[in-house]
Amino acid sequence: MKTLEPEQFLKQQKSLSAKPLKASIYIAYIAGIAVIFQAYLLAYIIDGLAFKDIKPLQITPYLLALGAVFLFRYLFQLMSDNFALKAASHIQKQLRLSLREKLRKLGPVYIAQKGSAALLSGLTDGIDTISKYYQIYLPAKAMMSVVPLCILVVVFPLDWLSGLIMLITAPLIPVFMILIGKGAEKKNQTQWEKLNRMSNHFLDSIQGLSTLKMFGAVKRETKELEKSSEIYRRETMGVLRIAFLSSVTLEFFSTVSIALVAVIIGFRLMWAEIDFFTGFFILLLAPEFYAPLRKMGTAYHARMESIGAADILCDIDQAKAIEPCDKTIYVPNLSKAVIKFENITCRYDHQSQKRADDIEDKQALSHINITIKPNTHIALIGPSGAGKSTILSLILRFIEPESGEIHIGDVNIKDLDPVQWRHQISWISQNPTLFYGTVMDNIRMGNAAASDADVWSVCKKLKIHDFISSLPKGYGTEIGERGYGISGGQLQRIAIARAFLRDAPIILMDEPTASLDRETEELIQSSIDELSRGKTCITIAHRLQTIQKADQIIYMDHGSIIHNAKHDDLIKQSAEYKALIEYELQDVDMKERSK
Structure with missing residues (x-):
């Protein structure tokens, strides 16, 4: 899948509310072009009253027309703003719904990788921020490309010199914006990255408050949060400095350009090279010519903010989710179906589809082959990071393998609808919610x-x-x-x-009794054994009692299967397994003596 850049992602979303967005732009065109008629009527009225000796009653129709144009511009600009707001709000709503659904499909592994606080910040503040792209930037960009051009078409036949000044000075503003924008865009993205990290850090601190208190680390963690906040403040101030600098500079260029036009017209009026009506008409049009360009300065800052905020949203959108299968394939009879892992390799970066320069290669499983017979109890054992949880995530279809296939009977697991498949599974984690x-x-x-x-x-x-x-x-x-x-x-x-x-036929467990005391554990474990009879059970096991009862023990390390056998065979084959059992026996013995 080709990775989109954040602005490409933002442009894609225009289709979610294309009609209101187009209506906003076209109505803004009309309101913008109306300024030419407004300037013409005002110049005609002033010229007539001051130099043509036209009586006030004769001017009345023009005054009424001028008032009508003022009202027309106000109403059309109001309509344009309302359509832009409607378009942005609709895009916000649709984007939140689609990305929330995408996160549901991506599953808990992806959410854990990105950080729930960062994702929440993106779906709330991030989507609120990118609305400025549609409400402010796109209409301003459209106005900048049309209104100045229409004014030039009117000005050039009346006075080519004023038109030439406008034509020469106008490009200075967008050129400056582009030069500023190259650095500011990166700063905005960095600002949002800092915000996401701070959000994750803050959520971790809140959720782990009891642990922090227990270890007397509250003050230290508070200082770390203050440090994160200060870094974010500095990044924000850096972005605002660029925004203010660009606004001041754009205003400077616009003001100097208007002043230059005014000075040239003043001298030419003094030298009688143009009449008052023409000079005053062009002078009224000059600020309106530069107004869309000045407005684009503010809008360009909104664009940069939106691109920074869109980075994590683009990442969610481009991540590879597990989609429902188009085929109608029913889940096989799980009382008879064998679960087979055939040459499975899995990398965590493979799930997130990050850009190449952001990828941290981490192989979770390497060429795994497992056969799980129906109605048997499988124990997955091994050190932390061995790949045990990845096995369960693959069965739950929270992630997809990079290579290899998983078969349920004769059916590839990818051909099964993930929702229907998960209905066949009960999942008990060590830290349930x-x-x-x-x-x-x-x-x-x-x-x-x-x-x-x-x-x-x-x-x-x-x-x-x-x-x-x-x-x-x-x-x-x-x-x-x-x-x-x-x-x-x-x-x-x-x-x-x-x-x-x-009452599902497959039960996945991550040592569900690990947090219970020994007496309660034995009571619950016997009940689990009874309820799981006649079902396929796959357990990440740490306790000796769970391991010994398994029909098949899979010892893993560094993403590979080291041993796959029964308890009695493993004791003879594996020194690591024997050491693990002896350690567990010592632990049990110590707990018995402490009673």
Whole structure:
């Protein structure tokens, strides 16, 4: 896929609201051209009253016409602004909806890579900022290209010298804008990058406040945030300095150019080379000739801001998402289908589709081959960063492999609709998320059609019904953000109940009992074993009890499979595995003695 630059991305979005945007520009053309008639009528009235001895009553129709032109310009400019606002607002709305849907398709791996705070900032402040591109910059650009040209067409036949001065001085303004813009555009992008980093840093600090307090690092973290804020302030001031400098310089060029026209006309009037009407008419048109060029200075700053803000939005738009398959292929019978990983290689940068100079090559899996038989329990073990979580992300279709294929029975996983496929999977992470709402709402998220009785039944089998009933309002107890109000162990048990309520044929687990005490763990683990019987279970395992019960143990390191066998065989084959088991046995022994 060819990567778009931010401004190309912004231009693409014009099609989302093409009609109002065109209407705004065409109406602005009419309002801009009306200034010629306005200047003509005003020059005629002043010339008639001052030099032609025309009576006031004779001027009345011209005064009325002048008032009508003033009103016409005001109303048409108001209409143009309203259409521009409507176009920008519609693009904002459609862009937010489309990018939100794109993020849903990209999944949690992409969001974790980019940072949720940076993405949120882009979808809120970023989209608000790029609206200026459509509301301010594009209409101003259109006016700059048409109105001065129309004025030159009128001025040249009347006075070629004034027309020539306008023609020579006009290009100085856009040339200066281009020269300034080259540096300012990069500064705007840097400013938005600093804002995104600061947003991620701030969110991490808020979410990790308890950890910071525990380690006495609040003051240190506050200083780091102050440092980030100061860096962002400096970048912002740098951008504003360029904006103010460009505005002052554009005003200077415009004022000098108008003054030059006025001086030339004054001398030529004194020398009787042109009449008063012609000179005054051109003098009235001179500020209007440079007005769109001056306005473009402000609009050009809006363009640079928009390009800076569009960088992360462009990245979201260009990232490769997992799209629903066009074919109608049903999920195979998972009680009989074998899951096969065939020569799978996966890189994290492959998912984000960043520009080549931004890519940090990181291979997560290298030429992986796995066969998972139905209704078996697979344990994935190995050090941190070995690629275990990537295996689960591939099965969940949160990411796509760079090369190789995954087959479910005889069907390539890419040919399955990702939403329908995920309905066949229950997922229990080590750090599950609970949402604001009741305990019942959070458990029923696993199966929206489940009745209260179904929820109670699963909770009783998992031996957590009594614990939930003991809460202030039982299943109706409100849970705060991220499970606020209950302990980590309680949160984990509710998440386990949510997963098993789905009753899916495939269960993916990241050591779901790791945060529980030994006694509760044994109680819950026996219930998990019972509920997962007759299903395909793939677990990222750390506990000896989980590892020993597995039908197949896959030992991974640095994105490769080191060993793939049963517990008894691995003890004999692998010194690393034997050391891991001995360490776990020592840990269990120490905990037993401490009771």
